[in-house]
Amino acid sequence: MTGGLEVKCEVAGKWFLVRGYLPLPGEYTLIKEFPGGVTVNLFAVIPERLFSVLSSRLKEDYAAILFRIYDQYQLTTFGMERDVVIDLIVDYMEQKDQFFEQALADEIWEESLDTPAGSRDRAAFILRKLESTGWLAGEVYSNYVQYISLPDYAIKILDVLDKIRRHRQVEYQGFVYATYTLLHAPEADRQGNLALEKAYEQTEQLINGLKSLNHNIKRYIERVLAEKEPREILKIHFQDYMTEIIDQSYHRLKTSDNVSRYRPKIVARLNQWYGDPVWVDRAANLEVQRERYPDLSAARQGIYRSLDYIRQAYTGLDDLLEEIDRRNARYANASFQQLKYILNSSRDTEGQLTEILKFLAEQRTSGGKRPDEQLPAGLSGLFGFFTQEFLSTDSLYTGREAVRHHQPQEVHELETVDPARRQERLRHFQQRLERRMTREKINAWIMGKLAGREEIYARELGIAEMDDFIKLVYASAYSRSRRVSYRVERKDRPRVTAAGGSFEFKDLRLKRK
Structure with missing residues (x-):
């Protein structure tokens, strides 16, 4: 036929308008795209030789x-x-x-x-x-x-x-809060379609960011296990991992941008809209006016899909957060075990086995050999390593025993305590309390050092003995607490020495809040 035909089609939940000629299928021309557009071949959008210069x-x-x-x-x-x-x-x-x-x-x-x-x-x-x-x-x-x-x-x-x-990490701070603000804004009922669209985008970025965080922790586990130098392991843990994962992502996820603070109200508002057909129709009409959907029925389906996605994302977020917690704990354990393995120089059974394994590893990898190649002829028959599938009474492994409940004996006579001994114990306990580094003591120490100044550097704190150095460590650890009146800047700070080179530390900048 020579006459044209305009058809509204839905492909994988995405609507578009085409003009073609009968009999179909045949050549057609895209007239208008609706949400998501039309999925086409990638190289119909970008040039075929685009990535040739990058290879x-x-x-x-x-x-x-x-x-x-x-x-x-x-x-x-x-x-x-x-x-x-x-x-x-x-x-x-x-x-x-x-x-x-x-x-x-x-x-x-x-x-x-x-x-x-x-x-x-x-x-x-x-x-x-x-x-x-x-x-x-x-x-x-x-x-x-x-x-x-x-x-x-x-x-x-x-x-x-x-x-x-540039190793730019996703800033999780704000995604959950922004979603909550969008859904509870005064204009959300009148312009619900826009509020829902932006809340959908924020939720999508949050989920993708958390998945990236989960993968990044796995990448750090692989880096730690591949390192052989203790210095590099400590650098990865206290510099790279603390900066990129803990400080920028994990800490905020557990504190300022905690999901539990806003999730109940977010889910409650989504349920309210989901059960309100008047609100859904009003939002669907606005979407049709924006020409994002071809008709009211398709717009309603799109609104319900967005509501379902956000609601399911927040109700099922605990599984992803628990996996991130498990992987973070697994990274800490892997870092500790790798460091312990490298530094183990004891002569007990564990230390001797460690030395044997290190020697065998060097034999496998020396001279450009692959790790899967056989050991030299003189060593291949010395050891037979295999996986122990089950434990029996003849196994060398000593299994853990269940906790035994203590059965206290009945006391018949009360023992008297010598007054002098009591005073000595109280004095010793009082000294322990005085040496304890609490937030209040550390805060008073820093504020005394500031003495009316707005900021001070670690090199100016007068680190002369071990107690001063320990106070500096606690000052850095307590800086994130709301109960202290200062904050610490650690990034890009040079290293300095004190007490004639007895102590070395970052020249932290401590600022008054």
């Missing part, structure tokens, strides 16, 4: 150049002049060594059978290659000046890659 010999250099252009592009309104982009590439090339120049010359010769001598000519080759692969796009404006811009897909991809290379 070439100069992939690190191409990536660095793209990030430089991306950083500069964010500061512009429309785009960058072509000469400015050439200057950026030339500036990068001038910082490289002769190996880069030779590799670039070989690539230019392979692709164009040319050997440009000037740096701007070589930079122009790189720019043309980034344009041909689809990372950059050129356009001539009305002033006859050629500008370079980044396509929309390139901006999204570079944004994700930039976050990965």
Whole structure:
């Protein structure tokens, strides 16, 4: 037939409008997309050779150049002049060594059978290659000046890659609170569709972030188990893991952005809307007016799907949080056991077995051998390791015994305590209480050191003996408490020494709250 046909279709819960010709199936043209759009082949959206530059010999250099252009592009309104982009590439090339120049010359010769001598000519080759692969796009404006811009897909991809290379962690603080605020805002009943849409996005980011946190803890477990130096294990634990996982993510998840603070009210509001057909119809009408759904029935289904997703996400969040807790505990145990294994120098049975295992591990991996290769001929028959599937009375392992309940004997006569001994015990107990490092004592010590100042550095605290050093450790540990009047900045602080080099610590900055 020659006449056109417009059809509203639903594919995997996503609506779109197409115009085609009978008999169907046949050629069709997309007229309008509804929520989610149409799922198409990935390389129908991005160029087929887009990732070729990131898999070439100069992939690190191409990536660095793209990030430089991306950083500069964010500061512009429309785009960058072509000469400015050439200057950026030339500036990068001038910082490289002769190996880069030779590799670039070989690539230019392979692709164009040319050997440009000037740096701007070589930079122009790189720019043309980034344009041909689809990372950059050129356009001539009305002033006859050629500008370079980044396509929309390139901006999204570079944004994700930039976050990965900078190790940017998801900030969980605010996701739950933002969802609660959106659902309970005064305008939520009148513009419920917008409130629900934004709450859906916040919930999706929260769930994806928690999954990433769970995976990151697993990655740290693998890093710790692969390390052989105690210093590196301690660095991973007290610097990398504490900064990236505990301070930025896990601590906030357990305190300021705790799910339990807002979850009951979030679920209650979702249940209220779910059981209110008037509110659902009003929100569905607004979605149809925004042309996000083709009709009222499809809009209602979309509203109910969003309500279900958020409600199920929050009601089932405990399983994910428990898995994060278990993995965090598993990381702490793995870090301790690996450190204990490396530092074990005792001569008991455990220490001797540790030395034997270390020797066998060195024999397997020395000389470029793979870990799965056989031991040398003289050692292969000495040991037979196998997995013990069950325990019996003949097993070497001594099983744990159940807790035995103590049966106290009846007291017939009361013993008298010597008054002098009582006073001595009380005095000893009083001294222990005075030496105890409480939050109140540490807070008073820091505030006394501040003496009217707004901030003070650790090097100015007068660390002269062990008690002073212990107070500094407690001051850092108690800084997150609400019961102290100061806070501590640890990030990027240099290390200093005190008492003639007897103590070494970070030069923490302690500020008055």
